[in-house]
Amino acid sequence: MANTIQLNYRAILNYFKNRSTNASAESFNAKIKAFRVQFRGVKILEYSSLD
Incomplete structure (x- = not known):
């Protein structure tokens, strides 16, 4: 846990200072x-077919 805090202390302090997330x-x-x-599996349509 201490390592995580050390790596992310700026973001943690930023939250308390600016209340930004x-x-x-x-x-x-x-x-x-x-x-x-x-849209997984939807094929790309040719531009000419949209007219």
């Missing part, structure tokens, strides 16, 4: 992951 980045990553899962 990486929640927005984690949310964005989750949205990208959900998008990729939703």
Whole structure:
């Protein structure tokens, strides 16, 4: 546990100083992951077929 704190002390202190987290980045990553899962297996359409 001490090693983890030593490696991440800046992020830990940043939370207490600014009340900022990486929640927005984690949310964005989750949205990208959900998008990729939703469209897995969808083939790319040719541009000419969209007209």
